[in-house]
Amino acid sequence: MQAFLSDHAAVISLCILAAMFAGFFMERLPPAAIAMIGAAAFILIGFLDEPGALSAFSNSAPITIGAMFILAAALKRTGVLDALAASVLQEADRSTVGALLLLGVTVSIGSAFVNNTAVVVILLPIVMELAGRLKISEKKLLIPLSYVSIMAGTCTLIGTSTNLLVAGVAQDAGMEAFSIFEITPVGLVTFGTGLAVLLGLGWVLLPRAAAGSTAPTAPVRYLTDAVVPEESAVIGRLVTEVPELSKKGISVVSHSRGSRRFSGSDADELLKAGDRVTLRADLTELLTLVDSELFRIGISRRKTDAGPEERALATVAANDSNIGRRIAEISYLSHHAVTVRGLTRYGNPPGPDLANARLKAGDRLIVDGNRSELHELAASGALVVDQTFKAEPFRRKRGPLAIAILAAVILSSAILGIPLVMASLIGVGAVLAFGCLSLSDAFEAMDAGVLALIFAMLMVGQGLVASGGVDMLVSSMTPLLVSASPLWLVLMIYLLTSVLTELVTNAAVAVIMTPLVIVLGTELGIEPRALVIAVMFGASASFASPIGYQTNTIVHAAGNYRFSDFLKIGVPMNLIVGVTTSIAIYLFYLA
Structure with a gap:
C-alpha cells in the first residue's frame, strides 16, 4: 500500500x-x-509531514491579513469610516453627481488602504439609502460598489487579503518580498479600465429594479431620553448645535423642559440643566452617547450598586405583568438597581418618549447594571435577559490616532523598508494600547473562517509540492x-x-x-x-x-x-x- x-x-x-x-x-x-x-487528507496519506504542516503557520501572509483586519476594525470602531460614509449622504442633499463622485472616492481610497470587504460592509447601507434619496435602483449602485472596491484593492499590496496571500506564498518560495506600492502602476491600469467599462456599459448592462421589489429594511433605532445634567458641556447650546446629536444614526424627536415642549421656534431653546431631549438612535450611537456623559441616558429609579457595570438585551415576555405600563412605572426599576437605556420594537415605533412609552410584549430593552443585578433581573422571569449581548460604542476621540497608526504602518513599510508583517503587528499593539478598539473587537475582526481557510490551503500547497x-x-x-x-x-x-x-x-x-x-x-x-x-x-x-x-x-x-x-x-x-x-x-x- x-x-x-x-x-x-x-x-x-x-x-x-x-x-x-x-x-x-x-x-x-x-x-x-x-x-x-x-489538508487532513494530505497529512493522513503521508504526503505532508509535521514540519511541512507547521510551516503554514510561519507564513507571514495570514498574520499580516489578520493584523490588517484589526487595523480596519480600529477605523470602524473609532467612527472614521462611518463619518466618511455619512458625508456622502450629506452631499446627496446638494448634488447627485457630487454624491456619486464622493462615494466613488470614498470607496476607492478606503479599499486601497483598508481591507475592501470591510469597506463594502460599512458602506452597503449608505449606498442603499443613497439610492433611495436619488431615486435610483439600488441594483444600479451595489454591483459598482463591489467592483470599484475590488479594483481599488488591487492598487496596493494591502488592499485585498488575496494580494497579501499571494505575496506571502511567493516569498516563502524564495521570491523577493513585494513592497506596498510595487503593484500600484498595474493596479491603476486595472482601476482606470474597469471604471471606464462601468461608466460606458454600466447603465445599459446593470439590472433595473424588479417589479414589486421591496425597499431595504430600516435600521433598528432605540427610543431614549437624554437629560442634561448640571455643568454639562451642552448647556447654552441649541440642540442642532450639539455635534453628538447630529450623527447619521441619531434623530431628535423632541426637546422639552418640564411640561413645556419646544416647537423649534421658541426664543428660549438653549439647553439648560434638566432639559430632556428625546432621541431615536441606532445601538452604537446610543452607547456612544452613554459614554460621552454629556447627557444622562435612559431611566433609573435606584442608585446603581457598587461594582463594574455590564450591559444586557432584555426582551419582554408575553406574561409580563408590566405590559401596558409606562416605562417610568415598570417594576424592574423599583426592584433592581438597573438603568433602561433604550427601547425598540418591531412594527410601530414606541413613543412619545421613553418615560411615557407603554410596554408591549416583544419589546426589547437595553439594560445596564452590575452583574448580580442583571442575574436577579433574569431570574425574575418577567424578561428574557441576554447577558452575552455584545455591543460597543464608537471611540471617536481616538479616530485621529487610528488614522495616524495606519498611515505609520503603510509609510514605515513603503519608505523605511520595514517588513509589512512587522509594521502591522506594531500597529495592532498601538491601536490596542491607545484604546482605539477593545481586545474583543480585535478578536472579532480576525475572521476565523478566512484565516482557517488560508492556513489550511497553505498546508495543501505544501502537500502538492512535496507529493x-x-x-x-x-x-x-x-x-x-x-x-x-x-x-x-x-x-x-x-x-x-x-x-x-x-x-x-x-x-x-x-x-x-x-x-x-x-x-x-x-x-x-x-x-x-x-x-x-x-x-x-x-x-x-x-x-x-x-x-x-x-x-x-x-x-x-x-x-x-x-x-x-x-x-x-x-x-x-x-x-x-x-x-x-x-x-x-x-x-x-x-x-
Whole structure:
C-alpha cells in the first residue's frame, strides 16, 4: 500500500485537489471546512509531514491579513469610516453627481488602504439609502460598489487579503518580498479600465429594479431620553448645535423642559440643566452617547450598586405583568438597581418618549447594571435577559490616532523598508494600547473562517509540492505554453486564474496557482514575478459571479440580484480588464 501511494503520489494529490475544487463549487460545506478536510487528507496519506504542516503557520501572509483586519476594525470602531460614509449622504442633499463622485472616492481610497470587504460592509447601507434619496435602483449602485472596491484593492499590496496571500506564498518560495506600492502602476491600469467599462456599459448592462421589489429594511433605532445634567458641556447650546446629536444614526424627536415642549421656534431653546431631549438612535450611537456623559441616558429609579457595570438585551415576555405600563412605572426599576437605556420594537415605533412609552410584549430593552443585578433581573422571569449581548460604542476621540497608526504602518513599510508583517503587528499593539478598539473587537475582526481557510490551503500547497503534484501540472502545461510569447503566457495565466476564481474561493486559487507559476516561469525562462502578479490580479479581479469574491457575495444578497445579473456586466469586465491588465504587466515587467 505504501509503495502504491509513493508511486502515484502526484496523481493522488491532484485528485484530492480536484475533489476540493468540486467541494468549493458545490458549496455543501463552508470553504474553510473543505480546505481543512483537504489538508487532513494530505497529512493522513503521508504526503505532508509535521514540519511541512507547521510551516503554514510561519507564513507571514495570514498574520499580516489578520493584523490588517484589526487595523480596519480600529477605523470602524473609532467612527472614521462611518463619518466618511455619512458625508456622502450629506452631499446627496446638494448634488447627485457630487454624491456619486464622493462615494466613488470614498470607496476607492478606503479599499486601497483598508481591507475592501470591510469597506463594502460599512458602506452597503449608505449606498442603499443613497439610492433611495436619488431615486435610483439600488441594483444600479451595489454591483459598482463591489467592483470599484475590488479594483481599488488591487492598487496596493494591502488592499485585498488575496494580494497579501499571494505575496506571502511567493516569498516563502524564495521570491523577493513585494513592497506596498510595487503593484500600484498595474493596479491603476486595472482601476482606470474597469471604471471606464462601468461608466460606458454600466447603465445599459446593470439590472433595473424588479417589479414589486421591496425597499431595504430600516435600521433598528432605540427610543431614549437624554437629560442634561448640571455643568454639562451642552448647556447654552441649541440642540442642532450639539455635534453628538447630529450623527447619521441619531434623530431628535423632541426637546422639552418640564411640561413645556419646544416647537423649534421658541426664543428660549438653549439647553439648560434638566432639559430632556428625546432621541431615536441606532445601538452604537446610543452607547456612544452613554459614554460621552454629556447627557444622562435612559431611566433609573435606584442608585446603581457598587461594582463594574455590564450591559444586557432584555426582551419582554408575553406574561409580563408590566405590559401596558409606562416605562417610568415598570417594576424592574423599583426592584433592581438597573438603568433602561433604550427601547425598540418591531412594527410601530414606541413613543412619545421613553418615560411615557407603554410596554408591549416583544419589546426589547437595553439594560445596564452590575452583574448580580442583571442575574436577579433574569431570574425574575418577567424578561428574557441576554447577558452575552455584545455591543460597543464608537471611540471617536481616538479616530485621529487610528488614522495616524495606519498611515505609520503603510509609510514605515513603503519608505523605511520595514517588513509589512512587522509594521502591522506594531500597529495592532498601538491601536490596542491607545484604546482605539477593545481586545474583543480585535478578536472579532480576525475572521476565523478566512484565516482557517488560508492556513489550511497553505498546508495543501505544501502537500502538492512535496507529493510532486505541482511538478506534474507544470510538466503537463509546459508543452502548451512553451511556444507562447511572454504576453500570451501572462494573459493565459491571468484568465485561468480568473476563471477558477469565479468557480471557487479566491484564496484557494491563489495558494495553488502561485507556486505553480513560479515553477512554470523558471522552466520557461520567463521572469516569475510577472506571472505571480498575473495570479494576484486574476484572483482579485473577479466580476462575473457572486461567489468568486467576498464583496460580490455581500452585494448579491443585499441587492437581491440574480446570477445572470453578474454575468451580463461581469463577463465584459473580466475580458476587457483582463486584457489591459495583462498588457500592463507585460510592459512593466517583461518588455
